[in-house]
Amino acid sequence: MNKYFYYxxxxxxxxxxxxxxxxxxxxxxxxxxxxxxxxxxxxGTILLYLFIRASQKFPGKDIMDIVEETKQRWFFLxxxxxxxxxxxxxxxxxxxxxxxxxxxxLNPDGNLGAVIALVLIAVGYAATRNLLSVAYILEFMVxxxxxxxxxxxxxxxxxxxxxxxxVRAVANHYSHMxxxxxxxxxxxxxxxxxxxxxxxxxxxxxxxFRYCWPAPILxxxxxxxxxxxxxGILGSETAAExxxxxxxxxxxxxxxxxxxxxxxxxxxxxxxxxxxxYTVIVLNQVINICKRTIMSMRxxxxxxxxxxxxxxxxxILGLTILILVIKTNDFQLEQLAMWYLVVSFITEVCFTxxxxxxxxxxxxxxxxxxxx
Amino acid sequence: MLDELKNLIVDSDDLIQNKLKNPTDPNELxxxxxxxxxxxxxxxxxxxxxxxxxxxxxxxxxESNPNFTKIxxxxxxxxxxxxxxxxxxxxxxxxxxxxxxxxxxxxxxxxIENAIRGPQHAISEHPLYALNxxxxxxxxxxxxxxxxxxxxxxxxxxxxxxxxxxxxxxxIKEIEKKLVSIEEEIVSSPIExxxxxxxxxxxxxxxxxxxxxxxxxxxxxxxxKVVIIMKGSQFALICNVNFFDFMHSAEDNYxxxxxxxxxxTIRYIALLFTVTLPGLYIAILSxxxxxxxxxxxxxxxxxxxxxxxxxxxxxxIMLFLIEILVEASLRVPRLIxxxxxxxxxxxxxxxxxxxxxxxxxxxxVTSLVAISNFVVPIYSMSLAIRFLKYPIIVLSxxxxxxxxFVGLFFYIAYLCQMxxxxxPYFNTFLQEKFxxxxxxxx
Numbered sequence: 001m002n003k004y005f006y007y008x009x010x011x012x013x014x015x016x017x018x019x020x021x022x023x024x025x026x027x028x029x030x031x032x033x034x035x036x037x038x039x040x041x042x043x044g045t046i047l048l049y050l051f052i053r054a055s056q057k058f059p060g061k062d063i064m065d066i067v068e069e070t071k072q073r074w075f076f077l078x079x080x081x082x083x084x085x086x087x088x089x090x091x092x093x094x095x096x097x098x099x100x101x102x103x104x105x106l107n108p109d110g111n112l113g114a115v116i117a118l119v120l121i122a123v124g125y126a127a128t129r130n131l132l133s134v135a136y137i138l139e140f141m142v143x144x145x146x147x148x149x150x151x152x153x154x155x156x157x158x159x160x161x162x163x164x165x166x167v168r169a170v171a172n173h174y175s176h177m178x179x180x181x182x183x184x185x186x187x188x189x190x191x192x193x194x195x196x197x198x199x200x201x202x203x204x205x206x207x208x209f210r211y212c213w214p215a216p217i218l219x220x221x222x223x224x225x226x227x228x229x230x231x232g233i234l235g236s237e238t239a240a241e242x243x244x245x246x247x248x249x250x251x252x253x254x255x256x257x258x259x260x261x262x263x264x265x266x267x268x269x270x271x272x273x274x275x276x277x278y279t280v281i282v283l284n285q286v287i288n289i290c291k292r293t294i295m296s297m298r299x300x301x302x303x304x305x306x307x308x309x310x311x312x313x314x315x316i317l318g319l320t321i322l323i324l325v326i327k328t329n330d331f332q333l334e335q336l337a338m339w340y341l342v343v344s345f346i347t348e349v350c351f352t353x354x355x356x357x358x359x360x361x362x363x364x365x366x367x368x369x370x371x372x
Numbered sequence: 373m374l375d376e377l378k379n380l381i382v383d384s385d386d387l388i389q390n391k392l393k394n395p396t397d398p399n400e401l402x403x404x405x406x407x408x409x410x411x412x413x414x415x416x417x418x419x420x421x422x423x424x425x426x427x428x429x430x431x432x433x434x435e436s437n438p439n440f441t442k443i444x445x446x447x448x449x450x451x452x453x454x455x456x457x458x459x460x461x462x463x464x465x466x467x468x469x470x471x472x473x474x475x476x477x478x479x480x481x482x483x484i485e486n487a488i489r490g491p492q493h494a495i496s497e498h499p500l501y502a503l504n505x506x507x508x509x510x511x512x513x514x515x516x517x518x519x520x521x522x523x524x525x526x527x528x529x530x531x532x533x534x535x536x537x538x539x540x541x542x543x544i545k546e547i548e549k550k551l552v553s554i555e556e557e558i559v560s561s562p563i564e565x566x567x568x569x570x571x572x573x574x575x576x577x578x579x580x581x582x583x584x585x586x587x588x589x590x591x592x593x594x595x596x597k598v599v600i601i602m603k604g605s606q607f608a609l610i611c612n613v614n615f616f617d618f619m620h621s622a623e624d625n626y627x628x629x630x631x632x633x634x635x636x637t638i639r640y641i642a643l644l645f646t647v648t649l650p651g652l653y654i655a656i657l658s659x660x661x662x663x664x665x666x667x668x669x670x671x672x673x674x675x676x677x678x679x680x681x682x683x684x685x686x687x688x689i690m691l692f693l694i695e696i697l698v699e700a701s702l703r704v705p706r707l708i709x710x711x712x713x714x715x716x717x718x719x720x721x722x723x724x725x726x727x728x729x730x731x732x733x734x735x736x737v738t739s740l741v742a743i744s745n746f747v748v749p750i751y752s753m754s755l756a757i758r759f760l761k762y763p764i765i766v767l768s769x770x771x772x773x774x775x776x777f778v779g780l781f782f783y784i785a786y787l788c789q790m791x792x793x794x795x796p797y798f799n800t801f802l803q804e805k806f807x808x809x810x811x812x813x814x
Contacts, residue, residue, distance in 0.1 A: 102774055106773060106774065107772055107773075107774065110659070119774070122785070125785055126788075136799055141781075262663075272777050
């Protein structure tokens, strides 16, 4: 189902604001941001292509099935835990980022722990549903979010404070070589296909690259505006001084005719939609993987037990995230985000390449045996 | 004829097929008609009685009476049957006999789902009259009517209707299983049946659509849904519905495209208002007055300046007031209904604001919430939505704007996981068309 591919891809890309992607790239605006964006786009598109090609060999199966079928136990043992861990970290970052924004801009004297607990309860309810329900939630949320995001981008672009001079000042440094972190940050925008692994299981129509190529291009445009609009509004120097540069950039924008005058509030609402939906998608995937692993290890699984297993798994996950978010401060979260971006980038590249090679080799073999 | 008929029209409990014999006549008479559509009295007078008396040669009667038309092709005969003709086969010749009755006039007017330009009559409490109206509105050879008795003591006649070609066999089987297994002693209304058929007691949203309109029933049948009607009730139960059916008024079918789309959009905006406004009021006033533009924030705070307690108490007072007003105007006898609304709405509303117990903006919010709630076309959904604002209010009290939006997200997640007989309840864009069923009922 190509529709769900787009939703997934978009929601991951939208979540970039919460995992410090604009922060990282704007930090390196004079040394390699432009090339990093280009590299990220190219790497992301190639990986997407390889992933789609590989998954086409096994129509109607999700990633766990494919890995099981290829019978590469080491692959299973290394990458599935790694990917799960990376996913959990990303949801931790997203919830933590949202918590910081709420405590700074929306609710400074509220009880942060309670707010995060509430968000996590709602996320838990949604993430423990079955895959189809999660797909519907994703669909609804993305469809609600996209017009709002377009509106925010449009509004900030039309901001009279927006100066192209600072954009040009940054753009002049296009020829510098980037470091790994910047490329990894840029590539995060295009890593939405990694989340797909469960959604490919929609049987009727396998994913085709023919229908998917506009997604990276759209997200490239979004990434460029994500980086350049704050620079244009805040200036090339000031933009680097904020962790969540977009909240400040949107707060510098006024909606003179609306009930809501400050664009920032609209932005925070959109951010909540994105944060919650992203966490639901990622944690649902983690829960499913854990559930299947536990089920395959145990011999006798009653239906009743498997029903409650999702709740147990989520209980552990949710509590961990809650405690970690309350215990970390902005600085630790930023450090974690740096590590996360690099590790997830390397994992994604290795995983997709090895996955592609294994599937191509194995897939050809199974096809040959079928023919003979 | 009867054997041939089996291929042309689907077997249904209201399709009557008789073979009549008379000892003085060597020929058999075959008679087929749809029970709800035909006037039995007329059939007796013109077919059954003359045939059994046999005082006048029956074949001559068929030829001489202009009410009988000879049918060459049985397909044509089936079409005539759907419009209230009885088919008579005598000596290998088939005749159609017009015996249609119209029960529209006997049925009551719609009381709850009014449409300005649509049909004005509801289905009847008499099940055969109701079937007559439905059969007239949905004259298809594929319409199946199945009869059950609900309640061990009351033995209430219950009819399940569906289009054999369009409806999903699994849904039919599941509903059938539940209808047969009802163990209550007395079942007197489809609402009771609705509660029995439900899987979970603690459902937030209605899983069935209770309607009194014929056009809605025909539309539902055409969409492959299952309809249940019951003796003694002018409401039909439409099974396997989704959320958007509840927001669709029968009136929408009779308006032009843009107007109906506008009306539907307005309905959804009203839905958003009625659910979020009280929560928003609390969240803005207690947590983020800067959320709205400055002048509006001043207005809000100024109108509240005389109110001695926090915003949420104000909200609770006003919502309680409006709920009891709505309840009172429903329960009170019709004649004093207007008096209660005048006392409640006008006198209490303005006085409570002048007394400084609630702010004037809160009165606007409350009435907007109540009016927006009435916009929802189906009563059961309107009730469900009336409930939705309270959890949101509680969340707003404790968590402000975040609580409000998390609450909304929770509702969306809840709707997304709901299924009505396996059919997704809240699939925004994935309107799965019911596929033409290959498996036939055995």
